[in-house]
Amino acid sequence: MSRLRELLMPAAASTVARDVDSLFYFLLGLSAFFFLLIAALTAWFVIRYRQGSRVRRGAAPTHNTALELLWSLIPLALVIVIFFWGFHGYISAAVPPADALEIKVVAKKWLWQFEYPNGLRTVNEIRVPVGKPVKLVMISEDVIHSFYVPSFRIKQDVLPSRYTQLWFEVTEPGAHRILCTEYCGRGHSDMLGVIHAVSDEEYRSWLESGGGLGEGMPLVEFGRLLYTRYGCEVCHSLDGSRLEGPSFKGIFGKPVRLSDGRTVTADEDYLRRSILQPQTEVVAGYQPVMPTFQGLLGEREINALIEFIKEQK
Amino acid sequence: MKAHSAAERAPRTYLAVLSALLVLTVITVVAAGVHFGSAFVNVVIALTIASAKASLVALYFMHLRHERPINAIIFVVGLAMLGIFLMLCFLDTLAREPVEPGLTAQLADWAVRISSRILSAS
Amino acid sequence: MSTPQATAESQAHAPFLQHHFHEPVQQAEAAKIGMWLFLVTEILLFGGLFTGYGILRMLHPDAFHHGHTYLDRWLGALNTVVLLVSSFTMAMAVHSARTGERKRLVRFLLATLALAAVFLGVKYVEYSHKFHEGLLPGRFYSHKGDPVPGVHMFFSLYFVMTGLHGLHVVAGMVTIGWLLRRALRGHFSPAYYNPVEIAGLYWHLVDMIWIYLFPLLYLIS
């Protein structure tokens, strides 16, 4: 049985997930029963009463109030049970406990940005303690996105007009995938994130060390990690092909024509200005849609990215 | 059809209906100036006057009173669907605050919050 | 439903009776059912707008209250009276068509047309005042000095609702013009006056929609 559970659903990893799974399998059993009932009856009638078969036919009833009442009330009772079971699960998932760790989430075209109460900011990745409730307060900067963690069985649209919230309490340590489920354009399927559920101490030490991303990693390699982790790859290709933004292939040191007609050379300063204030110097022929990374990237991260771009010959 | 037998007095009926409509228009303009408790009550009054005028037009000018009932049924079903759409959209917009744990506490809380919001709203 | 023989006789002398109907009353009632169904789609079309209006008014009550102060309450009231009287003249037109008085039918149709023109005239005055003041919908709202944000939302809805209603008034005028042409040609008689009656139904609905528009837009307290 557990092998079937693995096949059908990702392993349940949050407190809420368990009742969602039990309701899911109850519904699966119920549906299988009714489907087999209908299929079996149909098959039996089609074979037994096929034209020309010698079998007692006589006057069959064209309506039978008792039977019709029966097969209306039984499904009605069943669906009312299912409703309350589902409603109970939904309410308990919708109400975050008071002492939950609150993380601010900002969804923008094609990346998730997180901010911890102590000001630590990360992109597309968060680390949370196991066994403690975590509450996400979410807003979007452009269109509607939707925060979905399959292994926690939770999902909530992220609206541009107001805050929506979501909470979970992880039971299984490990990495749990975040996906966007509300269609939001070209990078909709690239808005992937990950939740690392770790023990309390590891979480606390990670928090103090300011995220500790890329410790001891050479700059270029750290730049490549940031290139994927911070979603640069969604708009800037490495092979020269044109996406939402210009490709990084061979641009370092080259003259670049801007949309306002000026020409600048793509040196470290230009790259740094483009990372922190992307809207000021947009390359000709591209839209000013790049979000700013001001406050999101420390000095080490910016240097790593520039080194990585330099390497793209 | 019944309508033909009422043919002679029709002009007088239409005149009576028109004057009633004009009077109701005056009333609605005057009523808008008076402040009845909350803005919500004013809206309800304005809409009831408007509905009175609309039903006068529908019953007499549009002959719903003395014709086959199918037309009136179509009209009423249309209004019912509009009512459902209005009601459920309003209900959703009103009840959007975060919720309390526990089913009964939750339902009680909603009832209190929505009624208070409606009375004080708009 | 009559037998086939009766159909042949009634088809012989009933004017404008289409081949698939047995007698004129059946065709008239079918036409009215069809018209009422179309009126329900109009009610739900405007109903959607009223729902949007209601919800946005609840989200921005002060903006709507401030917005309505720019509307001229008396012009709105005048337009309401104009449309109510035009409903009366339209009802009288239908009555004259039923009783076969062709001259009165033509006169009442002309009166309805004239009143509709007056209505559109008043709307033109109001719209030009709004354009002049910069009170335009959504992005184009350029009026300065509002104590409350979001007043553009009121004017977005104002222009969409009254604009769509105005379009329906114009469509009504075209229909009445077409009725006038046929009335002058003597097409209508007590045995056949369907088009006048269903055009009347349409016109009364346009009036009913204004009956709701007037208090909701002009009289916000």
Place this chain on the structure above:
Amino acid sequence: MTGANYLTETRGLRSWLFTLDHKRIGVMYLWSTLLAFFLGGVLAMLIRLELITPQKTLMDADTYNKVFTLHGAVMIFLFIIPSIPAALGNFVLPLLLGAKDVAFPRLNLASYYLYVAGAIMALASLVTGGIDTGWTFYTPYSTSTGGAVNLVTLAVFVLGFSSIFTGINFIATTHKLRAPGMNWFRMPLFVWGMYATAIIQILATPVLGITVLLLFLERVFGVGIFDPKLGGDPVLFQHFFWFYSHPAVYIMILPGMAIISEVIPVFSQRPIFGYRAIAFSSVAIAGVSFLVWGHHMFVSGQSVLASAIFSFLTFLVAIPSAVKVFNWVATMYKGSIRLQAPMIYAITFLLLFAIGGLTGLFLGSLATDVHLHDTYFVVAHFHYVMMGGTFIAFLAGLHYWWPKMFGRMYSETAARVAAALVFIGFNATFLSQFVLGSRGMPRRYYNYLPEFQALHVLSTVGSWVLALGLLIVAGYLLASLRRKPEAPPNPWGGMTLEWQTTSPPPTHNFLEQPVVDRGPYDFPPLETEEETVARSA
């Protein structure tokens, strides 16, 4: 049947383009909607091909987004909503009622031309930048993206009126043009189904009209009702959109059910079980379908109270559908069942619609919907109900009335082969998507996680088998048109009025006005066991 019929009485393009005959309008609708289905099908095959590999296979993200948007829009607005009511319904409804034509023939032709205008505008978006918003046009994405969204929103507005005109026609016809002696409970259940569908078409489509009109005004004038930056509420757009779009799925399924309620009694040679139950449940579904639209918005920021109410009402609307399925199965009890093409598709409908309906329970209950919303589970659910339900019922209706429409029979063996391929291909394509969805694969994804590739490949191969089956269906049906029109007036032994006239019928449907004195399913009593034994001895 030689002699003049509606196909041969007048010839030439003008006689078709300006016809007021409901049968010709039905046939024109049939070819137009089948063309739209073919285009939608090609787009579906492109989607499945792209999804063979997790990364880019043959197109980039923007093209993929435009392809799946157009697939959704074409299949819904250009095929599944008009197909049964406007194509088969237009042809058969007056015949079933014993009438000469629909109540408003000119309105009927206007409806067809509005459909053509809407189709041209929608397909013109292909060349003017395409639309990548999904068929749901959710704001603020739809108001901020480029492409031909304005054109397509106007196209949907126009198509809405085409649907409304059909609805007006059917209700007026059902009220006013029934044959002498045919009271409401002697009407065939197909007419009840069309009546219920027409109610929804009239009450729901106008709200779609105002929704796309507001979307158009928002893009052009920045009206701001749905735009958060101007103070609007994007969730309000979802309320407007789904107030139409959920009843629209009943505009799609009720005609399918209507056909099944005609086919199963005829091929079991037994009166339908629970005539009034089915008739009233059709109208009940039409009514309750307006109360449930919020189950599309459980995780969209809708309030918990509204979600609870919508979830409860959604379960109420499941009951009439379940009752109908039980009634159809009960009809076959003690019947004399012939497994000819229409009946094969009717039984396929029963099985696939049962799966579609039951998986709706997963999406109707709040807790499981949070996990399954906007995943491939939903894609599989609505394909089971729309394609497995409505399209398969459309095929059943097409095979059932084909002799009456064109006077030709088609090859039964080819029909059986095609039906088998369709059944296998369909289940392979969409059963795998249920598992994709429950394992957390979101819909409308261009790239996906490598662990899902196996199921996607299975689904793509399944779609090839399904496409092959459908091509065979098109093949033998078109081939049958080349034969001489020798179909008998009543090839299946039906008791409803359309079988009392010739195949294909004359322009005025009946040589003399039929009079009805008994129900639509009064078949001759079946031989008891003794009579069969005596007959064969």
